[in-house]
Amino acid sequence: VEVFRATSGDLTASVVGTLLHSRYDPRKEARRFVDRSFTSTRPATIVLLGTGLGYLLCELRDKFPLCRLIALSPLDVCTDEYKGIADAYVGSNPDELSHQLMQAIRPQDVGGLELLEWAPELKAVPERSEPFKHALRAAVSDRNADIATTGFFGQRYIRNSFRTALFAEAAFSPSPRSRAVCIAASGPSIAEATQWIIANRNRLELWALSSATPALAERGIDPDMVVHQDAGFYPYHHLTTPARGACTNVLMPMTALPPPRELQSTLTLFSQSTPIEDDLCASLGIGA
Numbered sequence: 001v002e003v004f005r006a007t008s009g010d011l012t013a014s015v016v017g018t019l020l021h022s023r024y025d026p027r028k029e030a031r032r033f034v035d036r037s038f039t040s041t042r043p044a045t046i047v048l049l050g051t052g053l054g055y056l057l058c059e060l061r062d063k064f065p066l067c068r069l070i071a072l073s074p075l076d077v078c079t080d081e082y083k084g085i086a087d088a089y090v091g092s093n094p095d096e097l098s099h100q101l102m103q104a105i106r107p108q109d110v111g112g113l114e115l116l117e118w119a120p121e122l123k124a125v126p127e128r129s130e131p132f133k134h135a136l137r138a139a140v141s142d143r144n145a146d147i148a149t150t151g152f153f154g155q156r157y158i159r160n161s162f163r164t165a166l167f168a169e170a171a172f173s174p175s176p177r178s179r180a181v182c183i184a185a186s187g188p189s190i191a192e193a194t195q196w197i198i199a200n201r202n203r204l205e206l207w208a209l210s211s212a213t214p215a216l217a218e219r220g221i222d223p224d225m226v227v228h229q230d231a232g233f234y235p236y237h238h239l240t241t242p243a244r245g246a247c248t249n250v251l252m253p254m255t256a257l258p259p260p261r262e263l264q265s266t267l268t269l270f271s272q273s274t275p276i277e278d279d280l281c282a283s284l285g286i287g288a
Helices: 026-037 055-063 094-104 119-124 126-167 190-199 210-218 234-240 275-284
Strands: 002-005 011-015 045-049 068-072 088-090 113-117 180-184 204-209 225-227 249-252 266-269
Touching: 026 055, 045 055, 045 126, 055 068, 088 094, 094 126, 119 126, 126 266, 126 275, 180 190, 190 210, 204 210, 210 225, 210 234
Parallel strands: 045 068, 045 113, 068 088, 180 204, 204 225, 225 249, 249 266
Antiparallel strands: 002 011
């Protein structure tokens, strides 16, 4: 990256001869680009893919002071001064890319999201830009799936949370584990794995997803802890069929369907940090 003065006196830059900004007036260029991109819309969230030196961030903030601004920079040459303009900034570390994007793009951002691409940066470093595009598509897809799930289950989540709060008169906090923990999930390999579990049962603590309990029960294996977070019907189905009576220790979020009362389950809650969970746990003095 070569940084030099434009005719206007502002800094401009090039990458192996490819200009990132105008060599004459990069601020004016950025202003025109933003004005052309948003002629009538008032976006709630803007994702800027390719920041260059940061002039676009400055112009976007001036034009949309209340907009949530998310900046993604494959080249990562934006100065700290301009990075601070964005509500969230994701640089060029590929190992943290997916995690950073999921932190930056909240479920409520997706509905009014507008994508703005600064082509000079993306063309200058295509090998870095493609992972950003792929990770961004994946993050938005995941957030859309979250919204669809919450939209379908939202009322049930709230109802379950209150039922759990009433049902969990005392929620236990798990003590430190002294033995190795084996986690059993459902799937075709569990039939073979149960032979190893039986042979080593005294040496380990067995945690099972509720969907794995049928296969374990068929072989006479009782887990030390059943883990589930399903808001719907299936925990009842998995936990109330014959030979499930020993599954009394249940680890679950408040939004999950509470286990049947006849099991007299001991609940350990894990928190998903939703506002309703935080408020209910705080008001009842329940640790999660």
